Amino acid sequence: MKILKQQLARKLLDxxxxxxxxxxxxxxxxxxKSPIYCDNRKTLSHPPIRNFIKLxxxxxxxxxxxxxxxxxxxxxxxxxxxxxxxxxxxxPFTYIRSVPKDHGLENLIEGDLKPNAKVVIIEDLVSxxxxxxxxxxxxxxxxxxxxxMVAIFTYGFLIAEEKFKAAxxxxxxxxxxxxxxxxxxxxxxxxxxxxKILQEWKKNPSQWGNQLK
Numbered sequence: 236m237k238i239l240k241q242q243l244a245r246k247l248l249d250x251x252x253x254x255x256x257x258x259x260x261x262x263x264x265x266x267x268k269s270p271i272y273c274d275n276r277k278t279l280s281h282p283p284i285r286n287f288i289k290l291x292x293x294x295x296x297x298x299x300x301x302x303x304x305x306x307x308x309x310x311x312x313x314x315x316x317x318x319x320x321x322x323x324x325x326x327p328f329t330y331i332r333s334v335p336k337d338h339g340l341e342n343l344i345e346g347d348l349k350p351n352a353k354v355v356i357i358e359d360l361v362s363x364x365x366x367x368x369x370x371x372x373x374x375x376x377x378x379x380x381x382x383x384m385v386a387i388f389t390y391g392f393l394i395a396e397e398k399f400k401a402a403x404x405x406x407x408x409x410x411x412x413x414x415x416x417x418x419x420x421x422x423x424x425x426x427x428x429x430x431k432i433l434q435e436w437k438k439n440p441s442q443w444g445n446q447l448k
Contacts, residue, residue: 239291243410244418246284247388252277253415255425257432260444263362268444270436271412275359275387279315289319291409292385296320296355299407300383304352307331307344309370312359316387320357331356331370343373352379358386361408364395368402383407392440412437 247253254272261272278284296303308317308330321328329346354374358367371381381404389395389408399406416433419425425433436443
């Protein structure tokens with residue numbers, strides 16, 4: 236698994252799906268200041284990487300989950316990969332919106348889910364875990380069982396780990412923040428002084444930006 240994480244980290248850095256800027260941080264939708272920005276949608280434009288991720292997500296599902304009835308993707312970032320995985324496994328596919336539609340049937344889940352179906356959820360990115368676990372709740376509220384979640388990337392925040400544990404959801408990610416830093420340093424994307432800044436951010440990401448003011 237470590238080799239996989241290293242390989243994917245390097246691929247994400249190569250196509251700039253992950254960007255690291257320790258001195259010119261990004262601003263997330265939450266308002267947090269962050270020295271990293273991850274956009275896994277970029278992988279869809281690169282067939283070799285897109286297929287690499289698809290196959291590794293499938294392998295991870297086979298190795299960790301049994302008796303799967305359906306695949307669900309979290310909108311919008313995991314819809315494409317989720318659909319491709321469902322196609323390969325010949326399983327039904329649904330996707331979960333962040334909020335219900337404001338017109339028509341006002342669906343939160345798009346597609347057909349059979350009652351009591353055992354579902355694996357595909358996520359592209361896990362940060363605090365809040366949006367990911369809203370999707371879990373939606374599937375459970377629909378009368379189905381979430382047997383696990385597989386993500387492309389996680390920041391590995393302690394708060395997310397605690398939330399997934401409390402929700403009794405098994406999360407497996409193909410790559411994580413710490414591995415990205417290791418590969419970025421190995422390939423001279425960042426230097427030793429920058430990695431210290433990047434490591435400090437992970438310890439307290441919600442407050443890290445205050446030191447820049």
